[in-house]
Amino acid sequence: MKYTNPVIPGFYPDPSICKADGKYYMVCSSFQYFPGVPLFESQDLVNWRQIGHVLTRESQLPLEGADCSGGIYAPTIRYHEGRFYMVTTNVTSLGNFYVWTDDIHGEWSDPIQVQQGGIDPSLYFEDGKTYFMSNGDDDRGISGVTQCEIDIETGTKVSPSVCIWQGAGGRYLESPHLYKIKGQYYLMAAEGGTEYGHMVVYAKGPTVNGPFTNYPGNPVLTNRNLGGYVIQGCGHGDLVEDEKGNFWMVHLAFRQIDRWLPFHITGREVCLAPVTFGEDGWFTAGVGGITPVCVETDRIDGSVRQRLKLKDTFADTCVGVDWCFLRRPHLENYSFPADMQRELSSEAIQRYTFAGHGIRLYPTNRTLEEKQDSPTFVAIRQRQMQGHIRCKIYVPAGEAGISLYMNHEHHYDLAVRRMAAAMGAGDICRVMVRSVVGGISHVAGESIVTADTEITLQIDLEPTEYGFSALFIREGQESPCPLGKLQTRYLSSEVACGFTGVMIALYAQDESLTGRGEEPAGFTDFEISYESDKPQ
Ligand code: 6LW
Numbered sequence: 001m002k003y004t005n006p007v008i009p010g011f012y013p014d015p016s017i018c019k020a021d022g023k024y025y026m027v028c029s030s031f032q033y034f035p036g037v038p039l040f041e042s043q044d045l046v047n048w049r050q051i052g053h054v055l056t057r058e059s060q061l062p063l064e065g066a067d068c069s070g071g072i073y074a075p076t077i078r079y080h081e082g083r084f085y086m087v088t089t090n091v092t093s094l095g096n097f098y099v100w101t102d103d104i105h106g107e108w109s110d111p112i113q114v115q116q117g118g119i120d121p122s123l124y125f126e127d128g129k130t131y132f133m134s135n136g137d138d139d140r141g142i143s144g145v146t147q148c149e150i151d152i153e154t155g156t157k158v159s160p161s162v163c164i165w166q167g168a169g170g171r172y173l174e175s176p177h178l179y180k181i182k183g184q185y186y187l188m189a190a191e192g193g194t195e196y197g198h199m200v201v202y203a204k205g206p207t208v209n210g211p212f213t214n215y216p217g218n219p220v221l222t223n224r225n226l227g228g229y230v231i232q233g234c235g236h237g238d239l240v241e242d243e244k245g246n247f248w249m250v251h252l253a254f255r256q257i258d259r260w261l262p263f264h265i266t267g268r269e270v271c272l273a274p275v276t277f278g279e280d281g282w283f284t285a286g287v288g289g290i291t292p293v294c295v296e297t298d299r300i301d302g303s304v305r306q307r308l309k310l311k312d313t314f315a316d317t318c319v320g321v322d323w324c325f326l327r328r329p330h331l332e333n334y335s336f337p338a339d340m341q342r343e344l345s346s347e348a349i350q351r352y353t354f355a356g357h358g359i360r361l362y363p364t365n366r367t368l369e370e371k372q373d374s375p376t377f378v379a380i381r382q383r384q385m386q387g388h389i390r391c392k393i394y395v396p397a398g399e400a401g402i403s404l405y406m407n408h409e410h411h412y413d414l415a416v417r418r419m420a421a422a423m424g425a426g427d428i429c430r431v432m433v434r435s436v437v438g439g440i441s442h443v444a445g446e447s448i449v450t451a452d453t454e455i456t457l458q459i460d461l462e463p464t465e466y467g468f469s470a471l472f473i474r475e476g477q478e479s480p481c482p483l484g485k486l487q488t489r490y491l492s493s494e495v496a497c498g499f500t501g502v503m504i505a506l507y508a509q510d511e512s513l514t515g516r517g518e519e520p521a522g523f524t525d526f527e528i529s530y531e532s533d534k535p536q
Contacts, residue, residue, distance in 0.1 A: 001046075001296075001297060001298075001300050001301065001302050001303075001304050001306075002294060002295065002296050002297075003046040003272065003294075003295055003297070003300070003306045004294050004295075005231060005253070005271040005272065005291055005292070005293055005294075005295065006231075006253065006255070006269035006270055006271050007045070007046050007047075007048060007270055007271060007272045007306070008026075008048050008269060008270035009308065009383045010266050010267060010269060010381035010382060010383035010384075010501060011266060011267025011269070011381050011382075011501025011503070012028040012038060012267070012268075012270050013028055013074070013236070013252050013269075013499060014029040014073070014075065014120075014175065014236050014252055015027070015028050015236070015237075015238060015250040015252060016074070016075055016077050016177075016238045016250075017238050017239075017240045017250045018077045018078050018079045018084070018240065019240055019241070019242075020079040020084070020104070022043070022243065023041055023042065023043055024041070024042045024045055024240060025039065025040065025042075025077055025084070025104060026039070026040040026041075026042070026048065026077070026250060026270070027039055027040075027054060027075045027076075027086055028075070028270070029072055029073055029075060029088070029499070030053075030055075030072045030324075031066065031068055031069070031070065031071040031072055031498075031500050032063060032066040032067055032068055032070060032071045032326060032327055032500070033071070033324045033325065033326065033379075034061060034063055034324060034326070034327060034329055034374075035052075035053035035054075035055055035056040035320055035324060036054065036055035036056075036060070036061045036063075036071070036072045037054035037072060037075050037086060037088065038050055039053055039054050039077075039104075041104070044300060044301070044304045045240075045248060045300065046272065046300065046304060046306045047304070047306060048270075050322065051104070051105060052105070052320065053320065053321070053324075054075070054108050055072070055099070055108070056107065056108075057107075057110075058328055059110055059111075060099060060108070060110060060111055061090070061328075062092070062093045062328070063090075063092065063327040063328050064092075064328060064372060064373070065371065065372045066092040067371060067408070067498065068406070068407040068496070068498030068499060069498045069499055070091055070092040071092050071327075072088055072089070072090055073088060073089045073090075073091055073119050073120065073499075074088065074119065074120040074175055074236065075087065075088035076088070076120075076121060076122040076123060076177065078122075078123050078124075078125070080123075080125040081125075082102060083100050083101070083102055084100060084101050084102075084104055084108075085098050085099075085100045085123055086098060086100075086108065087114075087121045087122065087123050088121065089118075089119045089121060089134075091119065094113060095113060095114075095117070096113065096114045096116060096118070096121045096134060097111040097113045097114060097155070098111070098112055098114070098121075098155065099111055100112075112154065112155040113155055114132055114150055114155045114157070115155075115156075115157055116132060116134055116136070116146065116148055116157060116161045117134070117136045117137060118134035118135045118136020118137070118146055119134060119135060119136065119174065120134055120135050120174045120175045120176065121133065122134070122175075122176055122178065124178040124179075124180075124208065125152075126180065126208060129149055130149065130150050130151075130152040131147055131149055131150075131178065131208060132147065132148055132150045132157075133145055133146060133147040133176050133178060134146055134176070135173055135176055135189070137163075138160070138162050138163040139160045139161045139162070140162075140163075142163040143163065143166075144163040144164070144165055144166035144167065144173060145163065145164055145165045145166075145167070145173065145187060145189060146161045146162065146163050146164070147161065147162060147164045147178075147208075148160060148161040148162070162209065164187070164209050164212065165189075165203055165210060165212045167191055167201060168201040168203075168214050168215075168218040168219070169191075170191025170192045170197075170219070171191065171192060171193060172190075172191060172194075173189055173190075173191055174189060174190050174191075174236070175190040175238075176188070176189045177189070177237075177238050177239070178208070179239055180208075181241075181247075181277070182277075182281070184204050184281055185204065185205045185206065185207065185208055185210075186202055186203075186239075187202060187203050187204075187205065187210075187212050188200060188202040188220075188237065188238075188239065189201055189202070190235040190236040190237070191235070192219075192222070192235060194233060194235060194236065194252070194268065194499070195233055196232055196233055196262065197222075197224045198222065198224065198233045198234060198235030198236070198252075198253075199218075199219030199221065199222035199234070199235050200219055200220050200221040200222065200236075200237045200249070201214070201215070201219050201220060202215050202218070202220055202283075203215060204281065204282070215282050215283075216282075217284070217289075219289070220283065220284060220285045220289065221234055221235075221237065221249065221251065221273060221285040221286045221289055221290070221291065222234055222235070222289065222290070223253065223290050223291060226290060228256075228259045228260065230255050230256060231253045231255060231291055231292070231293060232254055232255070232256055232262070232264070233252070233253050233254045233264075233268065234251055234252070234253040234271065234273075234286075234290070234291045235251060235253075236252045237250060237251035237273075238250055238251070239275060242299070244299065246274070246275075246299045247274075247275035247276075247283065248272060248273065248274060248275055249272070249273045249274075249275050249285050249286075250270055250271070250272055251271055251273065251291070252268040252269065252270065252271070253269060253271045254266070254267065254269060254493070255269070255385070257464050257489065257492070258463055258464055261464065261489060262494065263488070263489040263492035263493075263494045263495065264492055264493055264494070264501075265382065265385070265406075265488050265489075265491055265492050265493075265501065265502045266381075266382055266383065266384070266385065266502060267381070267493070267499075267500055267501015267502070268493075268499070268501070271291050272295070273285050273286040273291045273295070274286070274287075274295070274297055274299060309383075310384075310529060310531075310532075311527065311528065311529050311530070312380055312383075312526075312528040313526060313527045313528075314357060314359070314525075314526050319336070319378065322380050322381075323379060323380050324378070324379060324380075325374060325377060325378060325379075326370075326374050326377045327372075327373065327374040329374050329377075329378075330364070330374060330376070332516070333361065333362040333364060333376045333508075333516055334359065334360070334361060334362070334376070335359070335360040335361075335362070335520055336357075336359055336360075358392075358522055358523050358524035359378065359506065359522075359523050360520035361376045361378070361400060361507065361508035361520055361521050362508060362517050362519075362520045362521075363376060363397070363398040363399065363508035363509050363510040363513060363516075363517040363520075364508075364509065364513060364515070364516055364517065365509070365510060365511050365512070365513045365514065366509065367509045367511060368403055368405065368408065368411055368413065368436070368505075368507060368509065369408050369409075369436070369439075370408060371408055375507060376507060376508045376509065377403075377405075377505050377506070377507040378505065378506050378507075379405060379503035379505035380503065380504050380528070381501060381502075381503060381504070382404070382461065382501065382502040382503065382504055383530065384461070384530040384531070384532070385461060385462070385463040386461055386462060386463065386530065387460075387461045387528060387529050387530035387531050388458065388460055388461065388527075388528070388529050389402065389458065389459040389461065389504060389527070389528045390457070390458050390525065390526070390527050391456065391457050391523055391524070391525060391526040391527070392454070392456045392457075392523070392524045392525040393416055393455050393456070393457055393521065393522065394521065394522040394523075394524075395416045395417070395418045395429060395455075395508075395521045396418065396519040396520075396521070397418050397510065397517055397518070398417070398418065398508060398509060398510025398513070398517050398521070399415050399416065399417040399418070399508070399509050399510060400415070400416055400507065400508040400509070400521030400523075401413050401414050401507065402457050402504065402505065402506060402507075403503075403504075403507050404459070404466060404491060404502050404503075404505075405502065405503045405504075405505045406491040406492075406493075406496040406498075406500065406501075406503075407496050407500065409436065409437075409438060409439040409496070410436065410437055410490065410491050410495065410496035411436050411491070412433065412435050412436070412466060412468075412486050413436070413507075414431075414432075414433055414459060414468050414483070415431070415432050415433075415434055416429050416431050416455055416457070416521075417429065417430045417431075417432065418451060426450060426452070427451035428448050428450055428451055429448070429449050429450075429451050429453065429455065430446055430447075430448055431446065431447050431448075431449060431455060431470050431481070431483070432445065432446035432447075432483070433445040433446070433483045433484055435490070437490045437491075437495075444483075444484050444486060445468065445482075445483035445484035446483065447470065447472075447481050447483065449474070450474070452474065453472045453473065453474045454472070454473040454474070455470055455471070455472060456470065456471040456473075456525070457470055458470065458471060461530075462488070463488065464487060464489070465486065465487055465488060466486050466487075466488055467482075467484075467485045468483040468486070469481060469483055470483060504528065506523050506526070508520070508521040
């Protein structure tokens, strides 16, 4: 069969994978977004369904003040004796911790902290012992991949933290994972930084603590020498063995917006690469050490077809699965239709369907520029670079709209602002495109309509440009209104920095308020349609 990379498009960085009862489970990092750590399930490694998130409760996920380089960093998922463990770092507050569950579709435990520093923690279980590793300094101050043994019930360290490997010589050694395969220990990690020089390296050793000998062909996987190729930044991988005994690597990569434009907007995404063991006990990865867009393989049954979702509407997405919030949301500011399956509760944010209807958002004075608290904002990832977004909007007061949000200093907003007209005439709505780049805000296009006009917002997605427009309907008359174009590159990770990707956010705000606004903005008929699931 043939499959294309990325197998999970959109901002889902730092993948980690495990297998349990014939199915594969994958987690990704989530930074400043709530709920945290997206969780996916698959039966064939190429088709992935998000089944929820691991961190769904406030007690598991303090995010106050987290920005696009804060919050939840790379997680690892492991399955051991019937129990799933997810270990990660909340760089903004908790440090390294893990949670566990016996039901992958249910709730996970409260966090259990581990007193070893560094980031990108991973777990390895053997003979009743649990090894915890991360990249950082050991108890003697030596930096590299550092390992200790922990008590898995309590997280308590039961041995000193010792550096077991210093990598293959690249900068930013990170994302260590340890495996035992055919009697040998393999320690795999990333180097080069999560940018264009990213790579996967590994070493092999006779015991859980080494000594580890570097693979002579390192890096085992990288696209760093493929200038202009669509898939860049391959690194941060994790291995899994399939039902037939073949090994695979999931790893992150990103797609640049154009051959000669080294910028990416959809964040770091998940790719899949075959791994092949040689007689000598070393393995190779990808196709000749690179990850191509298209992989032809006979390891996956020929009857498997890769299907990537091309449409997102209110009817087929859920809050808490596809949609998420910035930092800790104030749920009293969100109102979903009465026939929603469950009420929103601050207990746990899991799965709330829109039941095909709309959403109402109450404005507060927390705006899209907010750095600490959570504005009224619910967002879904931009997963492909070509397509269209449409949404009907009703704004009775303040401002509401759709934001293409990279971070608080880099976002493009298609906004409707309600204003009182002069001389006691009826209200008017200012429909505008606001560009915020490097914290500098500029209105790039606008139009004024009477408040009784029905407004549909529309954004055309292209790899290098976003096109903004509105459709006005008044007294049965439709009038399309183009509002201009903005370049995608100013929202890219290369410009905006941080570790996230562009989110398509519905928001409401009103700087003049002290508390919550009385009347909510209404959003209905939301639709994103992507033109193709093939990378540009
Ligand atoms: C991740 C680490 C990294 O934890 O970035 O550059 C962090 N490398 O592996 C955020 O994804």
